[in-house]
Amino acid sequence: MHWVINMNNRYADIITMAQFVRETQLKYGNPAGLTPQELSKWSAGLNIKNRGETVFYTGMYPYMGYAEVALKMEYLIKKENLEISDLLKWFSRATIIGYQKNMKGLVRLLSSPFSGLGKIAGISQKTIETLREISKDVEKVNDLYQEKLRKGAVILQKTGIDFAYLGEDEPDSGVVLHTMGFLDEFKEHAEKTHKKLKELGVKKIITMDPITGIAFKSFYPQLLGNFDIEVKHFVEVINLNENVRKDTVVFHDPCYLARHWKLVSQPRILLKKSGFDVVDPPNSGEKTRCDGGATEYQDPIGSVRESQIRLKELLSTGQKNVVTACPACLMLFRVGKDFSEMDAKLFDIVDLIYEGLGK
Numbered sequence: 001m002h003w004v005i006n007m008n009n010r011y012a013d014i015i016t017m018a019q020f021v022r023e024t025q026l027k028y029g030n031p032a033g034l035t036p037q038e039l040s041k042w043s044a045g046l047n048i049k050n051r052g053e054t055v056f057y058t059g060m061y062p063y064m065g066y067a068e069v070a071l072k073m074e075y076l077i078k079k080e081n082l083e084i085s086d087l088l089k090w091f092s093r094a095t096i097i098g099y100q101k102n103m104k105g106l107v108r109l110l111s112s113p114f115s116g117l118g119k120i121a122g123i124s125q126k127t128i129e130t131l132r133e134i135s136k137d138v139e140k141v142n143d144l145y146q147e148k149l150r151k152g153a154v155i156l157q158k159t160g161i162d163f164a165y166l167g168e169d170e171p172d173s174g175v176v177l178h179t180m181g182f183l184d185e186f187k188e189h190a191e192k193t194h195k196k197l198k199e200l201g202v203k204k205i206i207t208m209d210p211i212t213g214i215a216f217k218s219f220y221p222q223l224l225g226n227f228d229i230e231v232k233h234f235v236e237v238i239n240l241n242e243n244v245r246k247d248t249v250v251f252h253d254p255c256y257l258a259r260h261w262k263l264v265s266q267p268r269i270l271l272k273k274s275g276f277d278v279v280d281p282p283n284s285g286e287k288t289r290c291d292g293g294a295t296e297y298q299d300p301i302g303s304v305r306e307s308q309i310r311l312k313e314l315l316s317t318g319q320k321n322v323v324t325a326c327p328a329c330l331m332l333f334r335v336g337k338d339f340s341e342m343d344a345k346l347f348d349i350v351d352l353i354y355e356g357l358g359k
Contacts, residue, residue, distance in 0.1 A: 014298045016085035017074075018180045021297060024102040026185065031176045032063035033102025036168035039063065042146035043165055046153055052164030055202050056156060057216075059173065059209025061149050064327040065142025066103045067296075071335050072134050073110070074300035076127055086122060111135035145327060151354040152208050152234060158357050159238055163206060171196050175215040179294050187223045194220060194227055204230040206237055208350060210256035210263075210326050211293075218260065233257065235266040235325060235349070243356045246275035249347070250319040252310070252333075253288035254326035262286070267325050267349055274356025276323075281314045289313060292336075293328045307336030315344055325349040 025031045030039065039062040048056070060067070074084055091099070091106050094114060099105040109115060110131045118128045156163055174189035197205075207213045213233050220227040235257075249271060257263050264285045268278045283289040292306030311333055314322050322344050324330055333346050 013083045013085045016088055017297050018182075020088055020101075021176055021180060022182050022185065025172070025174060025176055025189075028102055030063055030172045031103065032066040033100060033104040034063050034066070036170075040165075040167045040170065042149045043153065043167060046150065046157075048153060048157075048163070048165045050164060050167045050169070051201060052162070053201060053203040054161075054163045055170075055205055056153055056163045056165050057205045057207040057209075057212065058149055058165075058170060059207050059212030059327065060175075061145050061209060061327045063142065064145040064331050065138055065140075066107065067328075068141055068331045068335060069107055069134055069138045070103055071296045071300055071303070071331070072338070073106075073131055074297070075304050075335070075339065076130060076134075077123065078301050080122075080124060080127055082122055087118070090118060107135045107138045111138070145330075148208065148327070148348045148350050151348075151350045155238060155350060155353055155357060156206070159240065161206075161237060166200060166202075169196075169200065173212045173215040175212050175219070178215060178219055180297075183223075186219070190215075190220050190223055190227075194224060194229075197229060202229055204232065206232050206234060208234040208325070208327075208348075210254050210261055211328060214256050214260045233261055233263055233266075233325075235263055235270055238270055238353065240270060240273040240353070240356065242273050243275035245277065246355070247321060248277040248279060248319055249321040249323045249352070250279045250281050250314050250317045251284070252281070252291070252314055252322060252324040252329060253284055253286075254324055254329045255288060255290055255293065257325055258286050258288050270353055271323065271349065274353050276321075276352055276356075279317045279319050281317050283313065291329050291332045293326075293332060296332070303332065304336055304339055307332040308340050308342070311336050311340075311342055311344060315342060321345050321347065323347045323349055323352060 021031050024033050077087055094109050095101050099109045115128055115132050171193040174186055177186035205216055210233055213231055217231040271278050289310050291310040292303035296303040320343060330348055337344055
């Protein structure tokens with residue numbers, strides 16, 4: 001009977017967290033609850049036009065720092081044998097004093113003096129202090145992911161690709177709704193997003209995010225039937241000159257990029273041209289091993305464990321420079337590393353292409 005109760009609690013916890021993300025996405029237009037200004041601030045000073053037939057689409061990069069902090073918080077809470085639903089119930093009370101009911105609001109609360117009230121939810125003082133430390137750096141962490149977008153945009157500019165960025169008008173793909181299984185809500189969101197993109201004159205999307213890209217490339221057409229916007233991943237459109245050799249890296253193929261996009265050779269060619277020899281780990285290409293993505297909200301401990309298993313496999317090649325081409329993969333590796341003693345240097349592919357171009 002004890003086992004049944006625990007399982008029921010687990011299912012309830014998953015549903016509570018999924019509903020929290022769903023409500024945030026539907027109310028604020030993205031799963032973190034950030035404003036259009038916060039999502040687009042990375043582009044300041046780059047002189048990118050805001051309208052055009054070909055657009056650079058940011059995907060999940062602008063708020064991935066909040067996802068990283070959220071996963072760390074969930075992991076720590078689960079390690080105390082507590083339920084995420086208890087934390088969210090406590091958080092709901094805090095909305096009375098002005099905190100928005102979204103991930104941004106929760107992080108703000110945990111980084112404030114009011115975080116001490118977490119003891120009401122059964123969270124230990126030690127864990128509260130750790131959560132406070134993690135939460136107070138969220139802007140710095142989020143800037144790290146947004147910096148990847150700046151590098152991506154500069155690479156497009158330097159390689160002569162004509163593109164626009166919709167800025168504050170860019171609609172979120174809503175892919176998190178699809179991941180969570182809210183297909184009716186996802187279809188409704190997809191219809192609105194498609195309509196807005198068409199009204200803005202978009203005919204082609206270039207994105208660094210393979211998950212969001214597949215939402216547009218596969219999920220939207222499946223549900224809408226009339227999605228006629230061309231979708232390209234960043235690694236498909238970049239042409240580089242050969243550069244002098246700099247270092248050796250091991251490349252992790254993101255599941256979506258390798259299995260859905262079938263883009264295996266392209267990232268390796270770009271890294272080679274940027275001056276980096278590429279080592280393949282066990283389970284690479286279309287047979288790549290998942291790093292725990294898409295389960296982080298449902299099973300944070302299992303998700304982090306999977307990321308550590310994959311990171312250990314990557315490091316088994318003898319290379320510490322780990323490169324991937326997906327914001328979710330990068331996030332999971334960063335969290336897995338932080339909760340382990342593994343020595344790895346983690347990069348997005350744009351970091352090294354940018355370096356190869358001489359910044």
